[in-house]
Amino acid sequence: GAGVSQSPSNKVTEKGKDVELRCDPISGHTALYWYRQSLGQGLEFLIYFQGNSAPDKSGLPSDRFSAERTGGSVSTLTIQRTQQEDSAVYLCASSLLGLAGIADTQYFGPGTRLTVL
Amino acid sequence: GESVGLHLPTLSVQEGDNSIINCAYSNSASDYFIWYKQESGKGPQFIIDIRSNMDKRQGQRVTVLLNKTVKHLSLQIAATQPGDSAVYFCAEIPKGSARQLTFGSGTQLTVLP
Numbered sequence: 001g002a003g004v005s006q007s008p009s010n011k012v013t014e015k016g017k018d019v020e021l022r023c024d025p026i027s028g029h030t031a032l033y034w035y036r037q038s039l040g041q042g043l044e045f046l047i048y049f050q051g052n053s054a055p056d057k058s059g060l061p062s063d064r065f066s067a068e069r070t071g072g073s074v075s076t077l078t079i080q081r082t083q084q085e086d087s088a089v090y091l092c093a094s095s096l097l098g099l100a101g102i103a104d105t106q107y108f109g110p111g112t113r114l115t116v117l
Numbered sequence: 118g119e120s121v122g123l124h125l126p127t128l129s130v131q132e133g134d135n136s137i138i139n140c141a142y143s144n145s146a147s148d149y150f151i152w153y154k155q156e157s158g159k160g161p162q163f164i165i166d167i168r169s170n171m172d173k174r175q176g177q178r179v180t181v182l183l184n185k186t187v188k189h190l191s192l193q194i195a196a197t198q199p200g201d202s203a204v205y206f207c208a209e210i211p212k213g214s215a216r217q218l219t220f221g222s223g224t225q226l227t228v229l230p
Binding site: 004033040041042043045048056091093105106107108109110111 | 151163
């Protein structure tokens, strides 16, 4: 079956503009995660959705960042008034359960490379 | 040394040799550990995992060793192949948490012909 897909693959924007990044998780996966990866760095957790529970937003770096997941499937990460330090690869992952105490594998999409000029 | 920008820790091995990539973690309450491989321009790909109640787990050409005493994790790749060239990094899930954390920027493995 299809894996996690993300769009666009690349996004170049001007400082101060808003951007929306999209993630289509694997069908049937109840958990969805957003991460940010700066050049040559590890993954930085941003936000996590699990089923109908309130999302864990503890990783969002500022109130310019928000995300939603509609219908328990597709997710959109929105960055308002983008800054140059927002430039990074934004990765989405999904997992079957995503429940505490149950370790299930996260499957990653190819990422969206965001460049803020 | 510390990784800044593009300067990832690197490991170069000859094709056919074994590779050992190391990872240190700080959370003694971590319950589950995962190794990922990330090729250039792609998202991380699951390689192998291990629970905290184990100290060794083997997969196809890969072995993960966990030393909880010193909070150290290693990934061994047998008979390294050119296709193994990638960045490898470990992640952990603490007890009671469903989301993952990662350690550092990973290790760049380069397989020499």
